[in-house]
Amino acid sequence: MDSRGKILTVVAENQPENVRLPDISVFETTAGGSLEKFSTVLASVGGRVFYVSNFAEIARLILEWHGEELRIVSPIKELTEFHEINLRYTTYLRELANVEVAIIKACFGVAENGAVWITENEMQHRILPFICQHLAVIIDAGAIVPTMHEAYELISKTIYGFGTFIAGPSKTADIEQSLVIGAHGPRSMTVFVMNNVTG
Template structure:
C-alpha cells in the first residue's frame, strides 16, 4: 500500500469527534486559607513555607532557616552576583530567587527571571529559597495560567518542594534533580 492509501484508510476509521467540556462552567477549588493549604502541601513534599515577619528581612529569615551555609546567591537584590556560564553556579549552597506567583493546590511556584541568564541556579543549588509576594498566592493552576506569560522572558517553570525520587532501588533520594531543600518565603 502506498502512504496515501494508508493515510486515507486511517482517516475513514477515525472515531466521531467529541465536544470538549466547558471548563468555565465547572466549579473549581477555592481555599478559605490559601497560605495554610500551600504550607501544608509543601510540607508534605519535603519543603517549607514561611511568611516574612514584620521588620524581618529576607536574609534574616533565610539565616534563621538555614543557619549554616556556604556560598549564597541572592537574585532578589539589585546588583546581584552574575554568572559567566551555567557551570558557575555549581557550588552554590543557598540560592534566593524571586518567584512571580504561588499555587495553593499543588504548592508550586512560577519562576521567570529575566535577569538570570543561566537558569541552572534553580537546579544546582543545595537549598532553594523562592520569594513570592503574598498577594500572588492563587488557588489553582487554572488561576495561575491566567497570570503568567511564558513569552515574557523565554523561560519559565513551576517549581515545587524539594527534589526527591524513590525509584532508585526503592530508596528515597533527596536532591535527585534539583535542590535538596526548598523554602518558599511570602513577603
C-alpha cells in the same frame, strides 16, 4: 475539470460542521488561593513555609541556618549582601557549581500542589534554582491561586523566555519505593511568604 480540481471541489463541499468549544467553566472559581492550603501541600512534598515581614528578616534567617562561610547568591536587589556575581551576565557556568543557597522571587504560588511559578526574569539564570543545594523562594502573600487552571490562565497573559513550576525539593524514588531527596536538584526548598513583595 482535471482530477486535482475535482478532488479539491469534493473536499470543499464536504467540510465538517463547526462544533462549539466545550464549556470549561467548571474549572473556574471565584475563591482565592489559600495560603494555609499552599503551606500544607508544600510541607507534604518536602518544602517548608515561613511568614516574614521584610527582606532583612529573610537574610537573617538564611545566615542563621546556613552560616556566612557557605556560598549564598541572589539576584534580588533588596538582598545586596548576596550579590556576589551578576547572574544575568554569567556565561562561565562553573561560577555556579558550588552555590549552596539560591534566593529568588516567584511570580505566584498554586495552592493545590504547593508549586511556585518562576521565570528567567526572577532567576536571571535558568540553572540557578536547580544547581543550588538549598532553594529559597520569596512570594507575595496575595499571589496564591487555587488551582493549576488559574495558574495557566495567568501565565498565558505574560511573555517569558523560560519558566518553570517548582514544588518542593528535588525528589526521586526507585521501584522499591526508596525516596531520595536532592538527587537531581536542591536538597531543600523554603518559601518565604511576605506582604507587598515588589520588583
